[in-house]
Structure formats: C-alpha cells, structure tokens
Amino acid sequence: MSNLSKTFSGQAALAGLNLTIEAGQVHALLGGNGSGKSTFIKILSGYHKPDPGGSVRVAGSELTFGSPESSRSSGCRFVHQDLGLIDTSSVLDNVMFGRGFPRTLATVRSRRARHLAVAMLDRAGLDLDPDALVGALTPAQKTEVAVARALSPASGEEVRLLVLDEPTATLPHDEVDQLLATIRRVSSHQVGVIFVTHRLEEVLRVAHQVTVLRDGRRIASRGMEGLTRSELVHLLVGDELDETQAIAEKLADPADAPVALTARSVSTQTVAPFDLDVRQGEIVGVAGITGSGREAVLGSLFGALKRIDGEVRVKNAPLRPNDPRRSIRAGMVFMPAERRTRGGVLGLSAQENLSLAKVTKHWRFPLMRRTQERRQTAYWFSRLGVRPDDGSTLPLSAFSGGNQQKILLARWLNCEPSVLMVDEPTQGVDIQARARIHEELVGAAKSGTAVLVSSSDVDELVALSHRVLILRAGEVVEILEGSDVTIGNVTRRTLVSTHEEHHEDS
Numbered sequence: 200m201s202n203l204s205k206t207f208s209g210q211a212a213l214a215g216l217n218l219t220i221e222a223g224q225v226h227a228l229l230g231g232n233g234s235g236k237s238t239f240i241k242i243l244s245g246y247h248k249p250d251p252g253g254s255v256r257v258a259g260s261e262l263t264f265g266s267p268e269s270s271r272s273s274g275c276r277f278v279h280q281d282l283g284l285i286d287t288s289s290v291l292d293n294v295m296f297g298r299g300f301p302r303t304l305a306t307v308r309s310r311r312a313r314h315l316a317v318a319m320l321d322r323a324g325l326d327l328d329p330d331a332l333v334g335a336l337t338p339a340q341k342t343e344v345a346v347a348r349a350l351s352p353a354s355g356e357e358v359r360l361l362v363l364d365e366p367t368a369t370l371p372h373d374e375v376d377q378l379l380a381t382i383r384r385v386s387s388h389q390v391g392v393i394f395v396t397h398r399l400e401e402v403l404r405v406a407h408q409v410t411v412l413r414d415g416r417r418i419a420s421r422g423m424e425g426l427t428r429s430e431l432v433h434l435l436v437g438d439e440l441d442e443t444q445a446i447a448e449k450l451a452d453p454a455d456a457p458v459a460l461t462a463r464s465v466s467t468q469t470v471a472p473f474d475l476d477v478r479q480g481e482i483v484g485v486a487g488i489t490g491s492g493r494e495a496v497l498g499s500l501f502g503a504l505k506r507i508d509g510e511v512r513v514k515n516a517p518l519r520p521n522d523p524r525r526s527i528r529a530g531m532v533f534m535p536a537e538r539r540t541r542g543g544v545l546g547l548s549a550q551e552n553l554s555l556a557k558v559t560k561h562w563r564f565p566l567m568r569r570t571q572e573r574r575q576t577a578y579w580f581s582r583l584g585v586r587p588d589d590g591s592t593l594p595l596s597a598f599s600g601g602n603q604q605k606i607l608l609a610r611w612l613n614c615e616p617s618v619l620m621v622d623e624p625t626q627g628v629d630i631q632a633r634a635r636i637h638e639e640l641v642g643a644a645k646s647g648t649a650v651l652v653s654s655s656d657v658d659e660l661v662a663l664s665h666r667v668l669i670l671r672a673g674e675v676v677e678i679l680e681g682s683d684v685t686i687g688n689v690t691r692r693t694l695v696s697t698h699e700e701h702h703e704d705s
C-alpha cells in the first residue's frame with residue numbers, strides 16, 4: 200500500500216500511509232481511537248475511495264479503488280466486528296453464502312456444497328458441526344464461522360489477505376485463545392493477516408509484525424521479536440500513560456454509606472434468584488465466563504432483560520419490572536455491552552445522542568436546551584478526550600468506534616444517576632481511553648453513585664471493584680470482597696467451585 204490518504208471535510212483521517220504485509224504474516228495494526236485504522240480497512244475493502252495519489256497492490260495486481268469486486272477478486276477478505284451471520288441458519292449455509300454462488304437453498308444443501316463447507320472448516324482448523332444453528336454457537340465459534348466464510352475460495356480466486364477488524368473486542372476473554380489459534384493457522388497457509396485490536400496481550404501472543412498509527416500516520420512498524428509490553432505501550436502513546444492499578448483502593452470504604460440498590464430474589468431465564476445490596480459510593484464487579492449468566496445480571500436489574508421474579512429497589516423505591524424508562528426516571532441507568540444495541544442513534548449528532556436521556560429536563564425551553572446541550576457536549580468531549588474535539592454536530596456514525604463508545608458513556612454519566620450500571624465499559628476503546636473511563640467510574644462512585652461493572656476482563660474488575668459477584672452455571676455463587684478481590688481468585692472462582700478446588704488439591 201503506498202501513499203494512502205483520506206480526507207473527510209478537510210480533516211485527514213489517513214495521511215500518506217505506506218505499508219507492506221508479507222504472505223503468511225500476522226500484522227497487528229494498532230492505534231488510538233480515531234487514528235485511522237477503520238478508514239484504512241474501508242479503503243482496502245472498496246467502501247471508501249482514498250484521495251488521489253495512492254495505490255494498493257495485492258500479489259502484484261493493482262486494486263481498483265471504490266470497488267468491492269476488485270478487492271474481492273484480488274484476494275482480500277474481511278471479518279468485521281459485526282460478523283454479518285444469520286443466526287437462524289446453519290453453519291453450512293452461513294459458510295456457503297460467502298461464496299456467493301448458490302442460487303437457491305437447495306443448491307447450498309447439495310452434497311458438493313457440504314463437502315466444500317467441511318473442507319473450508321477443516322482448512323481453518325475448525326471443528327464445527329456443519330448442521331449446527333449459528334445462533335446456538337459461542338461468540339468465538341461465531342467468529343470462526345465468519346473466518347471460514349471469508350476464506351472460502353470462489354472459483355479462480357486465491358485468498359491473499361485476511362483483515363480482522365477488532366474480532367476480539369466483543370469476545371469474552373476466555374474465548375480469545377481459540378480465535379488466536381485460528382489466526383495463526385490461517386497465516387500458515389501463506390495468507391497475510393491484518394489484525395486490528397486494542398488488546399496488547401493479543402498482539403504479543405499472535406503477531407509477527409506490528410504497525411502503529413497515530414493521527415492517520417504510521418509512526419512505527421517493527422517485528423515483534425524481543426518487543427515487551429511496555430515498549431509496545433511506549434510506541435502507542437509515548438510517555439503519557441499512567442496505567443491504572445487498583446483504583447478502588449484509593450476510594451473510601453463505603454461500608455457505612457446508605458444502600459442505593461437493593462435486589463431481592465431477582466431471577467431471569469438464565470440466572471437463579473440472587474440478592475444484592477450496593478451502597479452509595481461502592482463499585483461492585485460482576486464476573487463470570489460465557490454462559491455463566493453474567494451477561495444477564497445488569498440488564499435484568501435495569502429492566503432491559505426480562506426479570507422473572509424478585510424485587511429491585513433504588514434508594515428504597517421499588518422499580519417496576521421490565522420497564523427501562525421508569526428505571527431511568529428512578530435514577531438507574533445501564534449501558535449494555537453490544538455496541539449495536541447500546542442505544543446510540545447513528546444518524547443523530549453526537550450532541551443529540553449525549554442529551555437523549557436527559558431531554559425531559561429542558562423540553563419546555565428549546566432555546567435553553569440547545570445552549571445547555573452545546574455546553575454539556577463540549578464539557579464531556581474534553582473530559583473524555585472525544586475526537587474530533589469539534590465534532591459535536593457530526594452524526595454519531597462519523598465517529599470512530601471507540602469515540603462512539605465514549606459519547607454514549609458520557610450520556611449516562613451526564614445523568615448523574617444514583618445507580619450506574621455498565622457492561623464491558625471499555626470494549627473497543629484504546630488504552631488511554633480505558634484509563635480515562637476507569638477514572639470516570641471511580642469519580643462517579645466518589646460522588647456517591649452506586650456503580651456496577653460487568654466485564655469479561657478480570658483485570659478491569661479487580662482494578663475497579665470493592666466487591667465482585669461471581670457467577671457460575673447460572674448462579675451467583677459467591678461475592679468476593681476486600682483482600683480476596685485478586686485476579687487469581689476471581690479467575691479461579693469463575694471457573695471452579697471452592698469445593699472442587701479442595702477436591703483437586705487432595
């Protein structure tokens with residue numbers, strides 16, 4: 200790739216990028232939120248046309264810009280975060296749709312199609328039942344289906360380059376290994392892999408080469424051999440980062456504070472009845488591997504997921520079950536994990552999105568509202584480091600993924616809730632923003648908010664939480680507190696019961 204640039208309304212998202220990816224190489228692409236990674240990938244896929252003057256050659260043949268067909272026929276394949284799979288269809292059908300050849304479902308199901316699909320799954324080293332419904336697979340398996348589909352060779356086309364855009368961002372940590380192994384296997388077939396991620400451990404484990412972007416420019420490219428984590432952090436952010444460690448220790452013990460959230464015998468379809476009290480100023484973590492029920496806890500307290508039974512009170516006032524709107528009015532807010540369901544409205548401006556939850560307050564006085572909105576937006580943009588910093592009137596869709604995340608979190612912080620609940624709060628954000636968001640959550644607790652953080656990232660939970668709820672097989676099995684909140688303890692408890700552990704020891 201040579202001299203690739205892309206300008207959006209006068210602003211350079213990408214500025215003269217040169218890059219070479221070798222066959223068989225896993226090339227990690229790193230950079231802060233808004234540094235130009237997605238823009239670059241969208242140029243490769245034929246979605247964006249770059250500014251004049253650049254060129255891309257894949258195995259010697261020149262790419263025609265702005266043409267998804269040219270991208271495909273030259274051997275480029277993409278797995279985006281939104282995998283684009285059909286949950287109600289089988290693995291076989293999903294993989295075969297990628298080939299684009301079958302005219303009817305009957306053709307897809309022919310013996311030849313099955314044979315091909317199995318061969319493709321094999322090639323990616325995947326042991327999946329072709330007849331399984333995609334909706335029933337784990338997140339890692341779904342990503343693997345998307346990889347297998349991307350690799351499916353249409354007649355005469357050889358796959359040269361596989362681009363994975365933050366494939367692990369929405370993947371639970373305990374399923375990441377599986378995908379990293381697949382990535383290595385794919386590269387061993389002489390396919391070049393571009394791997395975009397914010398998780399440095401993954402880069403250290405899987406990449407052969409790393410390139411770092413900042414402000415649309417390449418600021419470093421080097422082999423991974425001998426590179427340490429701290430050198431990688433340095434490449435990314437210079438000396439600016441103070442990586443957050445055990446922030447909650449700096450927080451006063453809220454043992455005497457009044458209770459803000461009470462849950463009694465709350466149950467959902469996937470979680471057995473549990474009780475919980477969270478005090479004002481307290482941060483409670485929610486831990487559990489995929490399928491443990493962790494994903495359902497916060498949503499059911501809030502009312503976004505069906506609460507079957509039990510009672511939830513905010514500052515002693517009972518909440519109507521399954522009624523998010525009233526929960527918000529009662530002072531409880533919730534940011535779910537999936538970006539797509541986070542409730543951002545992509546066509547509305549950042550400012551409108553930020554004010555969405557609070558408009559009722561100023562709705563009678565539209566002019567006052569506008570001025571107030573503008574001020575609030577400027578304040579949050581600078582506080583969370585949203586970029587571009589003068590973009591408050593741009594639609595949410597014009598922001599990079601990580602910056603969208605910051606804007607939506609700002610919306611809920613702006614409500615000054617009594618109970619703030621966030622699921623995977625730092626998904627898809629860069630390491631600086633991660634530290635910033637952690638500070639915000641601690642700041643909210645310091646000002647008296649009860650904070651609940653659900654995360655598959657145990658480091659994050661341990662850094663933030665006074666107490667950690669442990670879920671296993673659909674049950675809250677214990678609550679760790681004080682000096683028991685360690686990475687080792689949380690990880691072990693989410694995997695195995697104390698009883699089993701003693702059994703193993705003996």
Ligand SMILES: Nc1ncnc2c1ncn2[C@@H]1O[C@H](COP(=O)(O)OP(=O)(O)OP(=O)(O)O)[C@@H](O)[C@H]1O
Pocket residue numbers: 207208211212230231232233234235236237238239586587596597598599600601602627629
């Ligand atoms: N359609 C668009 N219109 C205007 N500006 C855009 C558009 N798409 C991207 N940008 C801007 O281009 C810059 C680079 O964004 P890009 O999405 O490439 O970042 P990224 O490195 O992928 O970030 P992240 O890690 O947050 O996903 C950002 O400042 C973004 O606001």
